[in-house]
Amino acid sequence: MKILVINGPNLNMLGIREPEIYGSFTLEDIEKELISYAAELDSNISLEFFRSNFEGEIIDKIQSALNCFDGIIINPAAYTHTSVAISDAVAAVGIKTVEVHLSNIYSREEFRHNSYIAPKCLGQVAGFSKTGYKMALLGLYEALK
Numbered sequence: 001m002k003i004l005v006i007n008g009p010n011l012n013m014l015g016i017r018e019p020e021i022y023g024s025f026t027l028e029d030i031e032k033e034l035i036s037y038a039a040e041l042d043s044n045i046s047l048e049f050f051r052s053n054f055e056g057e058i059i060d061k062i063q064s065a066l067n068c069f070d071g072i073i074i075n076p077a078a079y080t081h082t083s084v085a086i087s088d089a090v091a092a093v094g095i096k097t098v099e100v101h102l103s104n105i106y107s108r109e110e111f112r113h114n115s116y117i118a119p120k121c122l123g124q125v126a127g128f129s130k131t132g133y134k135m136a137l138l139g140l141y142e143a144l145k
Helices: 027-041 055-064 077-081 084-093 131-144
Strands: 002-007 046-051 071-075 096-101 123-126
Touching (some): 002 131, 055 084
Parallel strands (some): 071 096, 096 123
16 A cells, blocks of 8 residues: 655744644654554555645646555645645545644634645544644545555
């Protein structure tokens, strides 16, 4: 089972950027924990990680996943609230996708309450910090097996 994990803009700044909201861990920390968790779930899970600040690169990566990946976990970050194009890419490839957010986007500023991506996804996990990635992986794994 091949899972693509996509992270959007500014997530490379985890550990530095607003630790009171996002925590003191890094994106590398999340990736290492997710690799360990995937191995616990099923030794046949293979993860690939991708991160970009650029909307077009994220779209290209989603499109390139067609016929290569069984599922996608995506944290579109700020593009959650602005990108019809990423939403359209998720819909176009038809790969089961779970949207994840470190913070509870619904308890933050009003503009963050809308996700263009979530309606095209199997589900959304928000507000559980880095544990949300594990929750997303578990949900995706259960949906795919």
